[in-house]
Amino acid sequence: MASSCSSSLHFLLFSSLILFSFSPSSSQQSFRPKALLLPVSKDASTRQYVTTISQRTPLVPINLVLDLGGQFLWVDCDQNYVSSTYRPARCGSAQCSRARANGCGDCFSAPRPGCNNNTCSVFPDNTVTRTATSGEVAQDVVVVQSTNGFNPGRNVSAPNFVFSCAPTSLLEGLAGGAVGMAGLGWTRIAFPSQFSSTFSFQRKFAICLSSSKGVVFFGESPYVFFPNVDASQLLSFTPLFINPVSTASAFTQGEPSAEYFIGVTSINVDDNVVPLNSTLLYMDSQGVGGTKISTVNPYTVLEDSIYKAVTEAFINASAARNITRAASVAPFDVCFDSSNILGTRLGASVPTINLVLVGDVTWSIYGANSMVVVNQDVYCLGFVNGGNNPRTSIVIGGLQLENILVQFDLTTSQLGFSSLLNGRQTSCANFNTTSIA
Numbered sequence: 001m002a003s004s005c006s007s008s009l010h011f012l013l014f015s016s017l018i019l020f021s022f023s024p025s026s027s028q029q030s031f032r033p034k035a036l037l038l039p040v041s042k043d044a045s046t047r048q049y050v051t052t053i054s055q056r057t058p059l060v061p062i063n064l065v066l067d068l069g070g071q072f073l074w075v076d077c078d079q080n081y082v083s084s085t086y087r088p089a090r091c092g093s094a095q096c097s098r099a100r101a102n103g104c105g106d107c108f109s110a111p112r113p114g115c116n117n118n119t120c121s122v123f124p125d126n127t128v129t130r131t132a133t134s135g136e137v138a139q140d141v142v143v144v145q146s147t148n149g150f151n152p153g154r155n156v157s158a159p160n161f162v163f164s165c166a167p168t169s170l171l172e173g174l175a176g177g178a179v180g181m182a183g184l185g186w187t188r189i190a191f192p193s194q195f196s197s198t199f200s201f202q203r204k205f206a207i208c209l210s211s212s213k214g215v216v217f218f219g220e221s222p223y224v225f226f227p228n229v230d231a232s233q234l235l236s237f238t239p240l241f242i243n244p245v246s247t248a249s250a251f252t253q254g255e256p257s258a259e260y261f262i263g264v265t266s267i268n269v270d271d272n273v274v275p276l277n278s279t280l281l282y283m284d285s286q287g288v289g290g291t292k293i294s295t296v297n298p299y300t301v302l303e304d305s306i307y308k309a310v311t312e313a314f315i316n317a318s319a320a321r322n323i324t325r326a327a328s329v330a331p332f333d334v335c336f337d338s339s340n341i342l343g344t345r346l347g348a349s350v351p352t353i354n355l356v357l358v359g360d361v362t363w364s365i366y367g368a369n370s371m372v373v374v375n376q377d378v379y380c381l382g383f384v385n386g387g388n389n390p391r392t393s394i395v396i397g398g399l400q401l402e403n404i405l406v407q408f409d410l411t412t413s414q415l416g417f418s419s420l421l422n423g424r425q426t427s428c429a430n431f432n433t434t435s436i437a
Helices: 013-018 094-098 191-199 304-319
Strands: 035-042 049-055 060-067 074-076 103-105 119-122 135-147 152-166 178-183 204-208 213-219 236-239 260-262 264-269 291-293 300-302 335-337 353-357 361-365 371-375 378-381 383-385 394-396 406-409 414-417
Touching: 049 178, 094 135, 152 191, 191 204, 191 213, 236 361, 264 304, 300 304, 304 383
Parallel strands: 060 178, 074 152, 291 394, 300 383
Antiparallel strands: 035 049, 035 135, 035 213, 049 060, 049 135, 074 178, 103 119, 119 135, 135 152, 204 213, 204 406, 236 414, 260 291, 264 353, 300 394, 335 378, 353 361, 371 378, 406 414
């Protein structure tokens, strides 16, 4: 094994739609949804994105920190895990194989969820604190909401959803009230693959985050936001890459990363190319370098030399607009006096940072995704310095993802991304949350 090792939640108005208690047997199994949705809210204190599902029998609503590159669902089983449908994964079972279990063993205490004999285990990973531990593989009922891409639909049940138990201690650093993490990564037991297998739709999902509420879609488009904007029609595409070396806190030798990597070929600020050490933009044979997308990092993190080059270019371009510097405000180094910064539909009128991607497409980062309003007098550039020799050169963080529809097609290994939805007079908070029931 290799190792590199509260605040209140703001619930969404429509999350209550999936939380009422009903028996899985009452769901109409003949109904096969084309897509599913998860509600997302942003925790103001931790800046983590939180979703809610229902799990167990009887059903219990559980709050989970969303982890785009997470390997699977993991849940605290030490506290209040009661379910008549909980089933530990026995050694040699198909569930252990799907989970790529790292070992099998016994638990030397009274049987309970998370502690059973002859069961396999994996490494649930708190990617916020970069801490991992061993946890029992199990399966239980999960209930989520279907959608037709316009409205929420009826609840549907995944009766044998594979996940991992974890100890209560692994919750440290997560948003208050969260009891685990929802992994959306490449693995066979992450949410996209399990939902695809259960409901027979493509291994495709899309995230749409905001500073208030958002949504994750699994399955087929459309993704229609008020006033009738189908964000699936606004996508540009670039390849997704698999890092051959795991980026998890703990992993088995030879295991690939579950995170999503894309190819940045250059960066420019207001159409001026930023001089960079281009070798940092590509992954080497050890999986070092390159660019990944993260919902766990609240802001984009750049390797030291990339950070210095990008911020210097941004400062110079800002000065050309008569935008003056202000004192730094942690964790940000580059801040500005707001008095000469105008507001636009795309956020603060500041230089645009463009990531040029493989396929000759450009991910443009406007003021809404680049600037953090510290107070009415000071705006800061929402990028942070990742230091020398980080594992990944560029980590695109949460702020830079907000109000952009980002689609992950695991079958074709393509990432689709929209322009900033503000420019279409909508946002990720504008998915129709009115129940059709």
